[in-house]
Amino acid sequence: MSARRAVADRVTGLVRKQWFWALVAILVLLAINLVNDPTYLSVTVNPQNGNLVGNLVDILRASAPIIMIAVGMSLVIATRGIDLSVGSTMVVSGAVSMEFLKDANSPESVGVAAAAIAMALVISTLIGVVNGLLITVLGLQPFISTLIMMLAGRGVAKVITSGQNTNARNDPFQWLTNGYVLGLPVVFVLALALVGLLALVVRRSAFGLMIEAIGINPKASRMAGIRPAGILMAVYMLSGLLAGIAGIFAVGSVMTVDVSRTGYQMELDAILAVVIGGTSLAGGKFYMGGAVIGSILIATLDKTIVFLGIPASATPAFKAVVIVALCLLQSQRVRSAFGRRRTSVPPTATPTAAVAAKEGVSA
Amino acid sequence: MSAMLPVVQMKGISIAFPGVKALDEVDFRLFPGEVHTLMGENGAGKSTLIKALTGVYPIDSGSITVLGEDRKFHSTADAQRAGISTVYQEVNLCTNLNIGENLMLGHEVRGAFGINWRATHVAANEALRGMGLGHLDSRQSLASVSIAMQQLVAISRAMVTDAKVLILDEPTSSLDAAEVENLFQVLRGLRDKGVAILFVSHFLDQVYAISDRITVLRNGAHVGEYLTPELDRPRLVSLMIGKDLAAFASISRAATSLESAGATEVLLEARGLGRRGRVEPTDLQVNVGEVLGFAGLLGSGRTELARLLYGADKPDSGEVTMRGEKVSLHSPVEGLSNHIAFSTENRRDEGAVGDLSVRENLVLAVQARRGWARPLSRREKDAIVDRYMGELGVRPSDPDRPMKNLSGGNQQKVLLGRWLATGPELLILDEPTRGIDVGAKAEIQEAVVKLAEAGTSVVFISSELEEVVRLSGRIVVMKDHRKVGEIVVGPDVTTQAVVDMIASDSPPSGHTMAEEPA
Numbered sequence: 043m044s045a046r047r048a049v050a051d052r053v054t055g056l057v058r059k060q061w062f063w064a065l066v067a068i069l070v071l072l073a074i075n076l077v078n079d080p081t082y083l084s085v086t087v088n089p090q091n092g093n094l095v096g097n098l099v100d101i102l103r104a105s106a107p108i109i110m111i112a113v114g115m116s117l118v119i120a121t122r123g124i125d126l127s128v129g130s131t132m133v134v135s136g137a138v139s140m141e142f143l144k145d146a147n148s149p150e151s152v153g154v155a156a157a158a159i160a161m162a163l164v165i166s167t168l169i170g171v172v173n174g175l176l177i178t179v180l181g182l183q184p185f186i187s188t189l190i191m192m193l194a195g196r197g198v199a200k201v202i203t204s205g206q207n208t209n210a211r212n213d214p215f216q217w218l219t220n221g222y223v224l225g226l227p228v229v230f231v232l233a234l235a236l237v238g239l240l241a242l243v244v245r246r247s248a249f250g251l252m253i254e255a256i257g258i259n260p261k262a263s264r265m266a267g268i269r270p271a272g273i274l275m276a277v278y279m280l281s282g283l284l285a286g287i288a289g290i291f292a293v294g295s296v297m298t299v300d301v302s303r304t305g306y307q308m309e310l311d312a313i314l315a316v317v318i319g320g321t322s323l324a325g326g327k328f329y330m331g332g333a334v335i336g337s338i339l340i341a342t343l344d345k346t347i348v349f350l351g352i353p354a355s356a357t358p359a360f361k362a363v364v365i366v367a368l369c370l371l372q373s374q375r376v377r378s379a380f381g382r383r384r385t386s387v388p389p390t391a392t393p394t395a396a397v398a399a400k401e402g403v404s405a
Numbered sequence: 406m407s408a409m410l411p412v413v414q415m416k417g418i419s420i421a422f423p424g425v426k427a428l429d430e431v432d433f434r435l436f437p438g439e440v441h442t443l444m445g446e447n448g449a450g451k452s453t454l455i456k457a458l459t460g461v462y463p464i465d466s467g468s469i470t471v472l473g474e475d476r477k478f479h480s481t482a483d484a485q486r487a488g489i490s491t492v493y494q495e496v497n498l499c500t501n502l503n504i505g506e507n508l509m510l511g512h513e514v515r516g517a518f519g520i521n522w523r524a525t526h527v528a529a530n531e532a533l534r535g536m537g538l539g540h541l542d543s544r545q546s547l548a549s550v551s552i553a554m555q556q557l558v559a560i561s562r563a564m565v566t567d568a569k570v571l572i573l574d575e576p577t578s579s580l581d582a583a584e585v586e587n588l589f590q591v592l593r594g595l596r597d598k599g600v601a602i603l604f605v606s607h608f609l610d611q612v613y614a615i616s617d618r619i620t621v622l623r624n625g626a627h628v629g630e631y632l633t634p635e636l637d638r639p640r641l642v643s644l645m646i647g648k649d650l651a652a653f654a655s656i657s658r659a660a661t662s663l664e665s666a667g668a669t670e671v672l673l674e675a676r677g678l679g680r681r682g683r684v685e686p687t688d689l690q691v692n693v694g695e696v697l698g699f700a701g702l703l704g705s706g707r708t709e710l711a712r713l714l715y716g717a718d719k720p721d722s723g724e725v726t727m728r729g730e731k732v733s734l735h736s737p738v739e740g741l742s743n744h745i746a747f748s749t750e751n752r753r754d755e756g757a758v759g760d761l762s763v764r765e766n767l768v769l770a771v772q773a774r775r776g777w778a779r780p781l782s783r784r785e786k787d788a789i790v791d792r793y794m795g796e797l798g799v800r801p802s803d804p805d806r807p808m809k810n811l812s813g814g815n816q817q818k819v820l821l822g823r824w825l826a827t828g829p830e831l832l833i834l835d836e837p838t839r840g841i842d843v844g845a846k847a848e849i850q851e852a853v854v855k856l857a858e859a860g861t862s863v864v865f866i867s868s869e870l871e872e873v874v875r876l877s878g879r880i881v882v883m884k885d886h887r888k889v890g891e892i893v894v895g896p897d898v899t900t901q902a903v904v905d906m907i908a909s910d911s912p913p914s915g916h917t918m919a920e921e922p923a
Contacts, residue, residue: 249777251765259758265717265749266758266823267741267773326760 060320061332063371064339067364071339071346078350093222097345102226103219103295105341106233107132107288111308112315112333113237114281117244119316120257121277122325123177123184128285128312130195131169132305135162135289137199140299143210155214163286169195170282174275192309199301209298219294229291234334236287240280241330250328253277257325311340314365339368410473412437412569412601413458413489418467420453425801427453430467431627433620435570440592440602442612442633445622446645446814446842451605454622455572458603459491460484472569490563491572498547498559505529505543508562536561536591553584557591564595571595572603575840577611581702581868589615607840608869609638621645642843669693671728672862673745673831675714678723683709685887686722691831691864696857698877698894699866700903706886707866708750711833714864715747716740727830741774746824750836750866752813756820759809763799764790766808766819770827793822798848814845821849825856832856833864838872850876870900882906 056062075082075097085096111128118125139162146154169191176187221228244250252273255263264270288308293299317323318339319332343364347357370376413435420428428450435441443451456462458469460478469476471487478484481491498507505526514524529543538557547555556576563571573592577585592615596602606612612619612633619636621628621644628644636644670693679686684706691697699707712718714725716734725732732743740747749755758766768786775781781789790804797818799811808816817837824832834853838846853876857863867873873880880892882903890906892898 246780247777248772248775248780251761251769251772252777255758255761255765255769258760259754261755262758263769263773265737265747265755266770267737268769269736269738269773273777 059332061318061329061335063368064318064332064335066371067368068335068339068342071342071364075346075349082349087225091222092225094225097349099227101338101341101345102230104345105338106219106227106229107291108308108311108315108337108340109233109237109334110284110288110291111281111312112319112337113240113330114284115309115312116316116319116321116328116330116333117253117277118184118281119313119321119323120253120325120328121274122257122260123274123277124188124313124323125173125278125281125285126185126188126309127169127173127191127195128281128288129305129308130192130199131166131282131285132289132292132308133199133299133301134169134195134202135166135286136293136299136304137202137208137301138162138165139215139290140208140210140293140297141202143212143215143297144208146212147210149211149213151212152214155212158212158215159290162290163283166286166289167279167283169285170279171275173282174278177278178271178274196301199299199304203299203301205301207298207300209296211297215290216294216297219291229294233291236284237330237334244330249273249276254327257328311337315340318365318368409436409438411435411470412472413603414468414470415454415458416468416470418454418457418469419465420457420462421465425625427625428457429625431622431625432630433458433627434630435601435603436618437569437601438596438599439617440596440604440615441618441620442604442606442616443620443622444612444641444645445628446844449622449645449842450625451622452574453625455491455574455603455605458484459489459572485566485568488567488569489572490566490568490570491574492556492559492563492576493574498555498562500548500555501546503544503546504533504541504550504558507547507558508532508543508565510562512565532561532565533558536564537594538591551584553580553587556580557588560588560591560595564600568600570601570603574605575607576604577606577608585611607842607846609641613638645843669695673714673725673727675725676723678710678713678720678725680709680713680718680720680722683718683886684713687888689714689881689888691862693830693862694857694860695879696853696863696865696877698873698880699864699883700870700873700880701883701907705883705907707881707883708835709886710881710883710888711747711835711864711866714740714831715745715833717747717749738773741770741827744828744830745833746770746827746829746831747833748820748824748835748837750839752816752820757808757816759807761808762805763794763808763811763819764804767793767804767822767826770823774827789822789826793819793825797822797852814841817841817849818845821852829861831862831864833866835866836868837865838867838869870903874898874900874903 072083082097085094085098087093088095111132115125115128139158142158142161143154146158148154173184173188173191176182176190177184217228218232219227219229223231244253252263252268255266255268256270256273260270289305292304313323315336316333318336319329319334321328321332343361347360352360411434413433415431415433418428418431418433419426431450431454433443433454443454445451453462457464458478460481460483463479469478471489476483476487478487499510502510508529509525513520514528515521516524526543533539533541533543536557538554538561541550541554541558547558550558560571560573560576576588580588589611592602592604604612604616616633618630619633619641620630621641623645671690672693673689673691675687675689677686677688678684687710689710699711701707709718713720714734716736716739719735725734727743732739734740734743734745737747758769761769764786768781768789771789772781793799794802794804799815799818799822808819811819821834821837837849837853841849850872853863853865865873865876874894877894880894880903881888882890882892884907892902892906
């Protein structure tokens with residue numbers, strides 16, 4: 043009996059987790075697709091190279107860039123900040139790497155690919171540094187600072203590519219997104235590995251604790267001797283670096299940077315993924331795992347929209363409906379309404395109180 | 406009076422939170438035209454009872470009768486409609502609006518074209534006059550008046566809503582003596598008009614000055630209801646804590662024995678330390694192992710001076726030496742690295758990190774000093790947690806509970822532990838005993854004395870002069886942002902000496918009245 047109790051406790055604990063509903067939403071979306079096409083979920087093994095092929099694999103691949111920026115965003119949001127420039131950082135990163143690969147013109151060279159990646163990541167991190175400086179040194183609001191960088195970033199990308207969509211060929215670079223390792227897309231495995239590494243650093247050091255302390259009570263954190271400037275700087279740098287990686291993932295599959303489409307409005311996807319994952323926009327406690335699940339949900343949603351053939355003009359509305367429904371399921375008020383039904387209060391009480399109040403005033 | 410019907414009658418109120426019975430069959434009644442004080446230690450259930458009466462918490466069992474009607478409150482709006490108004494410890498007004506707007510918010514006078522602001526301000530001024538606050542102009546910005554005045558505006562607001570019952574939760578905790586008297590005059594006026602007032606305060610003097618009746622709670626249970634004249638102080642305190650006052654007696658003895666200890670070594674010396682508009686340049690000396698009191702009225706600069714000593718605010722004049730070496734104290738980080746710790750008077754905004762656990766709150770300052778890259782090991786954290794939760798008697802003794810779920814007194818103990826864990830040479834305590842109960846107060850005072858005995862210097866700031874005099878070996882008296890003198894506490898020094906110094910017209914150059922004997 044006590045075993046059953048423990049299982050029940052574990053189930054209620056799971057349901058209380060914010061990301062639980064994101065998991066449910068992913069399953070619901072997959073189920074809808076399955077109804078439309080009974081073979082939707084089938085994953086086959088390519089007989090030639092042993093790689094997995096199927097819609098699920100595509101979803102995982104598409105989720106990788108979102109995971110990168112969402113995890114960075116979760117740290118930023120935890121400090122009561124926001125980073126609106128991640129989408130633009132992605133396109134800058136993509137533009138830098140594509141231009142470099144195009145100029146180098148050595149399709150087989152691993153060294154050239156590494157140099158392109160390094161350069162893209164340095165510049166992405168620099169964008170994070172500028173954000174951090176605007177926020178910590180000049181004391182601008184994160185919203186404004188990163189909004190500036192969001193507009194400036196896409197402009198910089200256009201300057202880098204002279205306004206053209208640049209494409210290049212480099213096989214090692216493309217392998218990062220289109221290749222397979224252990225049968226899974228490299229890009230997804232890499233994204234998970236990076237998140238795991240970051241989580242280890244954040245949670246095993248006191249970095250996460252300080253981020254949360256600053257987000258919950260900045261004044262008290264300062265009084266306790268935490269230097270908010272250093273932590274904020276590190277967080278925006280990390281967000282820039284991760285957005286740079288996301289940019290490489292985003293351009294790698296087609297080996298083209300589209301200066302007006304790459305990373306476009308991805309900051310919104312990242313914010314949604316973070317919120318769906320249970321991190322409050324008010325800052326404080328953050329959940330990197332939740333952000334990963336939120337990202338996979340966004341990717342599933344994107345693929346579902348395409349798969350169901352929803353017209354492009356209706357896509358934002360469809361996305362909005364799903365997200366609103368999810369947020370309602372997660373909201374404290376809706377959940378406590380479900381909870382209250384069990385402890386039930388007599389519904390007659392309210393009118394009595396109102397009548398009594400009237401009398402009270404006239405007395 | 407007993408022939409009257411109570412305006413509020415609460416019977417057999419029980420409220421349980423997960424794992425705790427916050428209220429257990431508590432009775433409470435409130436008569437019109439009386440001030441009824443609710444007394445009890447932190448965690449006794451005072452706040453919970455008030456929240457039950459104001460509709461914040463639903464009650465599990467029992468009944469609430471207001472003006473003869475059975476009520477079930479589902480929200481604070483229900484309670485307000487029933488004529489119950491509450492003024493909380495922290496003033497809940499909008500400082501960016503003016504007084505009239507705050508007063509009339511939701512009750513603006515409306516004309517044909519929406520709100521008639523002129524008529525609204527006329528009504529506001531009338532309400533202010535009715536409260537004896539005729540000198541305030543309703544068009545003045547609320548931020549421009551003192552906290553005390555804001556509190557009175559909050560009470561006036563409660564009266565605009567025509568409340569039959571006024572609940573005041575710790576209204577005096579940020580007021581000085583004159584302001585408290587002003588508040589009490591207003592309260593007496595309201596009482597004479599037939600308003601029932603529920604008052605909560607930790608200041609015994611104030612409780613005896615204002616209340617007609619006292620109800621005592623302990624551990625969520627009803628201890629008794631007494632008429633104030635029939636309940637003397639020692640008995641009240643022992644009812645609250647459930648034991649007698651031996652703890653206090655031993656503390657005062659410790660303080661006197663400390664004062665007689667001979668050789669003095671200077672720990673910190675400040676010369677001309679000041680910040681424009683906050684503290685005029687001040688000379689100050691803190692000796693090793695002494696308790697140095699800062700006394701003065703609220704706003705006298707005592708907190709501001711303490712903040713300069715830690716680096717919470719940046720000084721713009723003067724210099725500080727520690728053990729003869731010049732130090733820079735321009736940020737809390739520098740204060741902390743010079744082994745200074747500062748426990749703020751503003752526990753909610755500058756102390757507690759509510760959503761973090763007690764454990765994380767305890768280790769925060771130590772961890773901050775080490776930097777994020779060198780995390781404390783599980784064992785080191787446990788050592789800090791075990792030591793300070795035990796020594797300071799933090800209740801409940803579960804380190805994984807979120808800080809925000811602890812009562813004020815226990816949060817204060819956790820914060821004290823946070824600073825002690827950094828091993829400070831100088832510990833600055835700004836109002837460490839404000840808003841906490843007698844038992845916790847005694848424990849914190851005891852901790853201060855023990856620290857000083859162990860060689861830590863303590864700067865002790867409190868609005869309760871009696872407490873400053875009892876604990877300190879030496880007192881710095883502040884007035885109008887200036888140090889007006891020092892008093893060496895001997896057996897014959899009483900609070901009167903401090904009051905006299907504050908009251909006297911001091912010479913403009915200040916700090917010359919009494920010097921530390923060599």
